[in-house]
Amino acid sequence: AQRVTQPEKLLSVFKGAPVELKCNYSYSGSPELFWYVQYSRQRLQLLLRHISRESIKGFTADLNKGETSFHLKKPFAQEEDSAMYYCALSGEDSSYKLIFGSGTRLLVRP
Amino acid sequence: DSGVTQTPKHLITATGQRVTLRCSPRSGDLSVYWYQQSLDQGLQFLIQYYNGEERAKGNILERFSAQQFPDLHSELNLSSLELGDSALYFCASSEGRDPYEQYFGPGTRLTVT
Numbered sequence: 609a610q611r612v613t614q615p616e617k618l619l620s621v622f623k624g625a626p627v628e629l630k631c632n633y634s635y636s637g638s639p640e641l642f643w644y645v646q647y648s649r650q651r652l653q654l655l656l657r658h659i660s661r662e663s664i665k666g667f668t669a670d671l672n673k674g675e676t677s678f679h680l681k682k683p684f685a686q687e688e689d690s691a692m693y694y695c696a697l698s699g700e701d702s703s704y705k706l707i708f709g710s711g712t713r714l715l716v717r718p
Numbered sequence: 719d720s721g722v723t724q725t726p727k728h729l730i731t732a733t734g735q736r737v738t739l740r741c742s743p744r745s746g747d748l749s750v751y752w753y754q755q756s757l758d759q760g761l762q763f764l765i766q767y768y769n770g771e772e773r774a775k776g777n778i779l780e781r782f783s784a785q786q787f788p789d790l791h792s793e794l795n796l797s798s799l800e801l802g803d804s805a806l807y808f809c810a811s812s813e814g815r816d817p818y819e820q821y822f823g824p825g826t827r828l829t830v831t
Contacts (some may be wrong), residue, residue, distance in 0.1 A: 640818050651720060652761075652808065652822040694761060704817040705751060705774050706810075708761035 610635050612697050614709035621685050622717050629680040629712050631669075631695030639697050641678040642706070643669055646692040655693070656680070665689070685716045721745065722811050722823035730829045736797040739826045743790055743811030749773070750792040751812070751820060752784055756805035767792055799830045 611634040621627055633639060641658040655664055658671045658678060669680045678695060692713050696706040721744035731737055743750050752764040763776035767786035778784075781799075786792040796803060806827050810820040 642818075644822075649806065649825075651722075651824045652810075653720075654819060654821070657819065698818055704749070704812065704820075705763045705766055705776060706753075706820060707763065708753075710760045 610639075610697055610707045612695050612707055612709035614693075614695055614712050616712045617710070618713045618715065620715040620717060623687055624684050627680075627682045627685045627689070627714065627716075629693050629695075629714065631678045631680065631709060633676050633678065633695075633697050635676070635697060641669075641671055642696045642698070643667070643678075643680050644694045644696060644708075646694065646711075648691075652694065685714075687716045687718055690714055690716045720821040720823065722809060722821050724807075724809050724823035724826050726826060727824065728827045728829070730831065731799060732831055733799055733801060735799050735830075736795065737799065737828065739794040739796070739807050739809075739828075741792045741794070741809030741811075741823055743792070743809075744813075744821055747811035747813045747821070748790065749812045749817060750786055750790070751810040752778075752792070752794050753808045753810065754805045755808060755825070756802075759805075761808075764794070796828070801830050804828055804830045 613632045643655040644652040645655045694711045695709040723742045725740045748769045751766045764778040766774040784794045806825045808825045809823040812820045
């Protein structure tokens with residue numbers, strides 16, 4: 609079964625500190641993995657997709673198939689990074705529907 | 719702005735009632751997805767339509783139904799509403815060329831009293 613686990617409900621760091629938001633997945637095939645960000649209950653915005661290997665707003669995420677993880681990292685957190693972050697998986701069937709983790713709230717303190 | 723629009727923004731109704739939520743996808747996108755975001759269940763996939771046809775169903779209750787019209791807009795119908803149906807309902811769309819990238823609308827916040 610497809611499943612996405614985000615073990616931390618809340619991650620609080622100080623401005624300038626490194627950030628790592630954890631995501632583990634369960635999937636039998638080759639998953640497509642994403643990070644979405646949601647500011648103050650607004651629309652979800654795509655932050656990263658694993659195949660693009662881009663760095664968006666300083667965030668990066670590497671797919672580790674051995675550990676079935678897709679952790680989101682940023683070396684120096686900014687206050688404007690405070691938001692809900694959702695890890696999501698897609699791909700087992702032709703629907704491309706997203707399976708979301710429960711989300712982690714990132715709070716960056718000044 | 720993702721280009722996906724949803725109406726209304728907010729909806730307050732009573733238990734037992736029926737409501738219709740509307741979604742207009744980005745221009746050219748053929749797929750529409752509906753998701754429910756609630757405090758206890760998190761973000762859950764409800765249903766997907768592709769070019770007017772139902773493609774996939776998730777944890778959608780029998781009291782809920784959806785359709786996609788020839789102009790590709792979609793409606794989610796929720797009936798016999800219960801307090802637990804209070805949630806944020808998101809619509810997302812994607813295009814046929816790259817079906818993995820979904821663009822989300824601003825959501826409709828439904829409050830059932």
